[in-house]
Amino acid sequence: MKRCIVLCVGALLLTLLVTPAQAKAAHPCAAGYVRLTFDDGPAPTATSAVLDTLAAWGAKATFYVTGSMAAARPALLRRAIAEGHRIGNHSWSHPDLTTLTRAQVQSQLQRTTDVIREATENAPTEWRPPYGATNALVEAAAQDVGLSSMVLWTVDPRDWADPPATTIRDRVLQRVRPGSVVLLHDATGQNTPEALPMILDGLAQAGYCTE
Numbered sequence: 001m002k003r004c005i006v007l008c009v010g011a012l013l014l015t016l017l018v019t020p021a022q023a024k025a026a027h028p029c030a031a032g033y034v035r036l037t038f039d040d041g042p043a044p045t046a047t048s049a050v051l052d053t054l055a056a057w058g059a060k061a062t063f064y065v066t067g068s069m070a071a072a073r074p075a076l077l078r079r080a081i082a083e084g085h086r087i088g089n090h091s092w093s094h095p096d097l098t099t100l101t102r103a104q105v106q107s108q109l110q111r112t113t114d115v116i117r118e119a120t121e122n123a124p125t126e127w128r129p130p131y132g133a134t135n136a137l138v139e140a141a142a143q144d145v146g147l148s149s150m151v152l153w154t155v156d157p158r159d160w161a162d163p164p165a166t167t168i169r170d171r172v173l174q175r176v177r178p179g180s181v182v183l184l185h186d187a188t189g190q191n192t193p194e195a196l197p198m199i200l201d202g203l204a205q206a207g208y209c210t211e
Helices: 002-017 020-026 046-057 067-072 074-082 102-120 136-144 165-175 192-205
Strands: 032-039 062-065 086-089 181-185 208-210
Touching (some): 032 192, 046 074, 062 067, 062 074, 086 102, 165 192
């Protein structure tokens, strides 16, 4: 009986000594999944840095690329695909698609799909309208060129305005919830690559996995 009491007390003390971070580490993805997305690239320095960090953490993301940037750096698209990330269509030159005709929207999206297909041998099915601006005409044009899944976002840290890396981190971690889609940029903000390791660390400590 005494032995049982000692063992039970010992187990209780061990449980109390385990930190929340250790407990979460023992149960990865306990809080659910968060989707990391990067818009406007690929850029020569920032995208490479983002890919390096994702690889180091074993994290996954989706890159919504612009055709003009992708055409200049197809190797970065191939690297992203090879490392298990997804590529989506973000138009050719990042206009507000709602200001264009249906034919113009089709051109913006089709040219970008063609570049992605040529670089990766896969045509995207996901797309994201620049600025999140969309309407029935834009969505119909996307369907016309084989883009069946429009993906927007639920967490926007406004990293495109280039706030400090710690601000980007805090805005993401304070707002993220299970199933969140986080909007980041790998072409318009210098501090996003610096913020990314802190974001990934915070998500891991909170029990989230990325997809």
